[in-house]
Amino acid sequence: MSTTAVVERENFEELFEALRARGYESVGPTVRDSTIVYDHIETVADLPVGWTDIQEAGTYRLVRRKDEALFGYVIGPHSFKKYLFPPRHTLFTLEKTSEGVKLVDAGDPVPQYAFIGMRPCELAAMSIQDRVFGEGPFFDTEYLRRRQQVFVVAVNCVETGGTCFCTSMGTGPKALEGFDLSVTELLGDAGHRFLIEAGSPLGEEVLADLPHRAAESGEVADAERLLEQAEGAMGRSLDTGGIKELLVGNPEHPRWERVGEQCLTCTNCTMVCPTCFCATVEDTQSLDGATAERVRRWDSCFTTEFSYIHGGSLRPSAAARYRQWMTHKLASWIDQFGTSGCVGCGRCITWCPVGIDITKIAAAIRASEEKKHALA
């Protein structure tokens, strides 16, 4: 779209101003409880300045960086999903009157969000949820009314984490589309700067408000080189070739039983996943029975209640629930929405308390399949 601009570190604050002036509430990364979470942020100082994260299966740790990078970490347990598809929110409130039942409140008000520091994998996750909730024949109006007014400031990944595999999933480390602004952070001798590209007319407007200059070809090349390095430095990889047939064709693979023995069915993987969309509703009423409310909250296919029909749960075993989750994510999602449900962010690996690794399970099933073919 536009040519690349450079904004110096000392002017980056102006981004917050420009968004505020347009009525946006900025949400993005900040440090809380030794973790990088997404929350309301007002200024550059709220960002995780000088922090990075070390991630492995079942491991997450924040450590100090040697520099003052604003986006020098990978990702935390939160994803921006929580702003578009809130973990818990009221769908409606009803009241009984003499004339019948009246709609009192049609749900929570919707702020106009600017997502600061959205990683390319999360941008891909959002575009997947756009399909899930917005492709029809039925639409999730709650999601869509939040989504419509989002301003996206994507930040490309010049460093990758121990559990990342976005290259395998084709979602990173550089944001290609779907953003208003895309940022690449440059550090080093030439100074702390940000390469910024606008991806929408609104993005160009906001960029115009920031003191900036055109990028030099050397700066663009530096950024490209960093992103290329990142591409080769993923902590994990996943072979997606024929993955749908592989998983759908192996529902009785012994590996499911083994992972079922490890899995605590704690639901962490589904809670941190930026694409998981399952939800349940809770209906309640006031003590006098005059008003009733319906609340929607995130649900997880790792609970037994999830598949409950009268008589019992249809997936009592942990093995079946893990298989459901992973087969849905990597295989049936393709049938349902024309895309994989995995963006390779690695959160499910990092935040699994027993370190179950989706890439390893997929590889193990593939290996035995290949062995089967070799023997045949």
Next chain:
Amino acid sequence: MVPRFMPVLDVWDDTDDTFTVELDPGPAGFSFRPGQFNMLYVFGLGEVPISISGDPATSGRLLHTIRGVGPVTSAMRDLAKGDLVGVRGPFGVPWPVGLASSRDVVFVAGGIGLAPLRPALYHVLNHREEYERVSLLYGVRSPHDLLFEDEVTEWRGRFDMAVRVTVDTADRKWRGSVGVVTKLIPRAPFDPHNAVAFICGPEIMMQFAAEELAKSGVRAGRIHLSMERNMKCGIGLCGHCQFGKDFICKDGPVFTYEALHSRLDVREV
């Protein structure tokens, strides 16, 4: 997600544990296709998916036949005339009654599975001349549990329809068949090469019935079954009712045996 409220016109017992709720959809009526379901909401208590069990040609009376198995369905038994019930729907893929025209139609029902089939039966009987031979094979636990008994008796008296009922267990007062419903299939009057089957009942019963029909020569693509899963939203967004790649609520509940065959044998899908 906000339901439309309709007053209860009547509630009556069909069997010891099953009852029918009749709702008044108002002057505009309520059109639906046989096999579709509604999400029914009891104020403040919860919402459950229930198949529509009435005649699609009579849109002024909306019938749901319900078995009281959970808190919401049990509360529905206590509804009285004038109470309001929230309705969202109709949802789901219907029985393909059109595809069955000029063919023999075999209905195989098990237990409360007769309720979701009844609208299709009504449709076929309302358009009887469009179909060849029609049969209803119906299995229940005991003679005591027969659903829509008067109507089944009436259908049984028709000259243009074969009705066979079998029960799992009975005492000597029962003059009919005892045994599983699949046993009725080999003796039912249909030409397997020109028949369409609609099956509804417990999953395991549907699976055996579909196998028996397939064994007799009915093509798997012409055997239709109605699946049941946990449904929360009814519109394919909440994820609960997934069965492999399908959302039962929006890609079903009616599927061909051909489409489901490979999944029905896998445990805990």
Next chain:
Amino acid sequence: MLSPEEVLKEHPFFKGISDQHLEFLVSVARPLRIESNHFLFRQGSSADCFLVLHKGDMAIELHVGAQGARIIQTVNAGEVVGWSWLYPPHRWMYDGRALNTVDCLCLDGESVRKRMEEDHEFGYEVLRRFGEVIVEALNRTRLQLLDVYGTGD
């Protein structure tokens, strides 16, 4: 009324059996007509034959104390009834009651057993057919045991 030969020739149970074996079966068959509500056999009585139904329906019943007679299954024309004759002590396990007028052939158990011992090929043909009937009955009974129409409580 059909002759025993015609009945056996047309009956699905004996489909494909050789003429020679059929001839023997005819020689040990005795036609039987039972009116509605009469018993073809009683629980505990000597099982000296098996029945080849060609008209009517019957109920296989078991007396369950205070509950009285429970119908376990019904059997229709085109099926055979009884395998108690095959193994000692050759006693009927159930009551067999006609639900309407039943026409059947009663095939003498002792003669068939003797022939099966002497001619294993014949024995195989008979046992293979009974095996299928027994497996089917077992499968159906298992399904009935599941109480699939119950509420799962």
